[in-house]
Amino acid sequence: MAERITGAEALIRALEHENVELIFGYPGGCILPAYDPLMESSIRHILVRHEQGAGHMAEGYAHVSGKPGVAMVTSGPAATNLVTPLMDAYMDSIPMVAITGQVPVAAIGSDAFQECDTVGITRSCTKHNELVMTADDIPMAIRQAFHIATTGRPGPTLVDLPKDCLQNEMTWHWPTDEDVLASLPGYRPNVKGHPRMIKEAARLILTSERPIIYAGGGILKARAADALRELAELIDSYVVTTLMARGAFPDSHPLCLGMPGMHGNATAVTSMQKSDLLIALGSRFDDRITGKVDAFAPDAKIIHVDIDPAEQGKVRRPDVPIVGDAKYVIEEIIKEIKTLLESGTVQADTSAWKSRVSGWREQFPMTYEQSAPGEALKPQFVIEELSKLAPEHTIVASGVGQHQMYASQFFEFNEPYTWLNSGGLGTMGFSIPAAIGAKAARPDTTVWAVDGDGCFQMTAQELVTATIDELPIKVALLNNSHLGMVKQWQEMFYDERYSETSLHEKVPDFVKWAESMGCVGILVESPEEVAPAIEKANSINDRSVVIEFRTDAAEKVFPMVPAGQSNEALILHPTQEDTSGALK
């Protein structure tokens, strides 16, 4: 007998069928019907303090767990508040499903209370979105949203649900996989790379004398960290891990060169630049990596593995384009290489290249100058201590700015899915909600948010959510009372004219603010206090902890490739500048 239930019940049941365990959300007028059956559901709901927080939590949850994050909010302003995390997830290819309420079908287009054109607004910041027009369509819309968000190049999807669709009755049905595929005739992601291209890649790799593996965020999306390691060890090639791929290859591994790009270390940047073969795996030749495109890695042939065909040739024309899932393709390339080696092909001699690169690595380590007694803390020192004292499997989420770069540069990442940040969109305020989402996915793991004082003031209210919903995180707040990265650019490129980059040294009182949200607040001003404060924070597991580190506002992120310039124009740390000739 066909079961008649409301659209709202169908929505919640559909989410349960999709194995959703957690929803980050905020109720309101048009989505209200969905919140009623939620009370009987097995799904846990985390009540956020701002819809943007719901979106970033869903992202953090998704990145760490590998499952799609779900955010559910009402219409109008709630939907527009979700735009930033949707765009963030789109840029960083994070699987996320957003459910938004909408005014009743009959009221659409009438400028009704809390009406906005959600699908219109979010069209360019979702992989796909859909406005549902009848309750009967809800199960299929949800199935499609999860299918599209999690397959191919992952990304955010959105289902917009008019209130009457949630209230009306429908006959429950659950579409089969075949139904979903038949409903999406234009969507068939290509997982398996072209066999001929895979063979060509293997051949090219064995002829290269100066190979570099350029590992991007796609390694993590494809769960390909093990395959990457096997490939690197098989061909004995150095690996650079982009900002989105930190942890995809262990920093402690002798073949790891760390982060390339605008603030990458000198060895990673230069080795890409001088390479004769870039093996790009799930990376997209972002402008922060290439610098001036025409001058990027001029001698390098390119093998480009990406599941999104549009990434092939978007920035740099590959010699060997392979459209497919990174894990599948890497494993196939490994097989081909082994076959070639077994049949007598000899890999080109890379020893000269290897010693050249290791020479750079010895000569140009990441560096900074320790603060003199009585001076403000060096942010790099704080990150180094945080890294040294981190319990096993610690997850780090960062905001955007100098602290993000310090965290990526000075924290040692040895496991995949332990680093979250807003790489593509550069969303300030990402860290705290993303850390909470990560904590929800890994309740037994220590989660640190590395934040700046600018970022903290954008989304700190979610620490209330962390307290109430018992998702305790730790925040390392690097407070230099400035918008540090913007200030750095003003110093270097705007004649030290500091326009609107000074926040305030006394206001807000971060410790009191933290305490008012139910967190432990700690102020740290001198180097000897750093380790004890971190140890104390690591030992507190029943509450969130905010440590405010007063850091040096004059400190700048190095190395740096000025925007739009060639990677050859890398500016080293001032203490290394006079030796930069060794990189040529």
Place this chain on the structure above:
Amino acid sequence: MSVDQHESQPLNHHILSVLVQNRPGVLARVAGLFARRGYNIFSLAVAPAETEGRSRITIVVDLQSAPLEQITKQLFKLIDVIKISELDPRRSVERELLICTVKADEDRRGRVIELINIFEGKILAVAELVVTVSLEGHPDKLDDFEDLLDGYGIVELQRTGRVALPKLERGARVRAVNKFQTPSSTSTKTGKAG
């Protein structure tokens, strides 16, 4: 040279025939993608295709704004896009419709009608000082017609934007008719976007 023989194309233009699922907002998705990525549309025509629930959008793109390959690949990422055929102007048939109200007072009406007849256009309406004319044909033929009409004074003009299909090869023409099949096109071999 007859007006029907034009094979030239506007410089840096290319035709994409895009088969889509006919769902609400699909045109907005396509148009929005062009706007967002900074691609220029020269003309665009859309109507239901041969299969129910499908529409065909014929887009003439300006290749000065981006390489065709990127435009095609980005378009293919839209979930509602099923198939994209890049139509080489030399191997496709193109048609467009123009309607125009042109000045034609008593003195010049004869010459206007003569012009319309040369181009095999149709007179849709006649008033004291103007006539409204329609012409269907290759877009280049329409360009020529428009230029000549302009000499008499165009009051209002509307063109549909071009539609196009692959030209049938001599052999394929027979096969297609025999088997009642759709001819093969120069569709892209690109894998579906993720």
